[in-house]
Amino acid sequence: MRRPEDSLDTRIGARLAELRTQHGLSLGELAERSGVSRSTLSRAERAEISPTATLLNRLCHVFGRTMSQLLSEVEAAPAPLVRAADQQIWQDHGSGFVRRSVSPPHTGLRGELVEGRLAPGADIAYDRPPVTGLEQHLWVLDGALEVTDGEQVHHLDTGDCLRMRVFGPTRFRCAGPVETRYVLAVVRP
Template identity: 85%
Template sequence: MRDEDPIDTRLGARLAELRSRHGWSLDALAERSGVSRSTLSRAERAEISATAALLNRLCHVYGRTMSQLLSEVEAEPAPLVRAAEQQVWEDRASGFVRRSVSPPHAGLRGELVEGRLAPGADIAYDRPPVPGLEQHLWVLDGTLEVTVADLGHALDAGDCLRMRVFGPTRFRCTGPGEARYALAVVRP
């Protein structure tokens, strides 16, 4: 049995609340998201840590960004977020660490995220959480390969990729060291 993470517990409760609010059974959500009923159930009970790919599928179904979902398990957002208070979420299975630098806030469409990928980490999303999501990815350190739809982009430190996401994306750390990047996300 794994140690329960408070964020996983709050996230699981929020996922269950969203499903309930929509009036969906686990089977109905499994059909909509393409995630197995047992995985959804275990995530809602915080028996597993949700992966980035799982959260992306659920965000798509619920029409929100991952930052929105994660901010919903925090206390009320403050206008100033000190570095020590920025929420960090880790997908240990894929080697992905995500810091919500400027979390979503009511009335604002943009947010700022710091991402870190371990060497060799490879994360694929089959769809955006919100179709037409605008993203500006600025590589701060390391090298990153980003595929948007079927077009690959090799990025080095200092490079910036601008995109509007409607289909699959993939982020892969191609260098010998960690890739660190800033991602500006703007909801349509």
């Protein structure tokens, strides 16, 4: 049985604090750069709150890494074979977003695979990419998804694939009455 100090939120919080220190930032400076309040950052670092996808995205932007990289940094060293039972699952309970790291970042590889699930009505907006110019290939497996990339709105149905490089704000919205499930292939520039 895992101890509370071994929870994913605790490990994420500790890693966020390490990254802030490595970048020589105070909580106030990080708050200015990320647009996240100092108190929220402090609570996330102490694992008093479970960080949302939007919060993690903003911090990843400041630290120059993808969300998958951040999450992989709090896991054991990645293996070449990732069994389904070992794939890290992270949930943003507030937005209805579930994220499975199917193929986490690995040394020497630029790509990763993520399975995303959005509950009906789920709507996640990112005000900036975690890494500017990030290449993404989004393949809808079930349901309908509306993706906004800057000013461009894309409506995707089951089987559709959207390819894009991310330079600005994006938004992912479950566009149907049932859960949307998709695969996201992410390639660092």
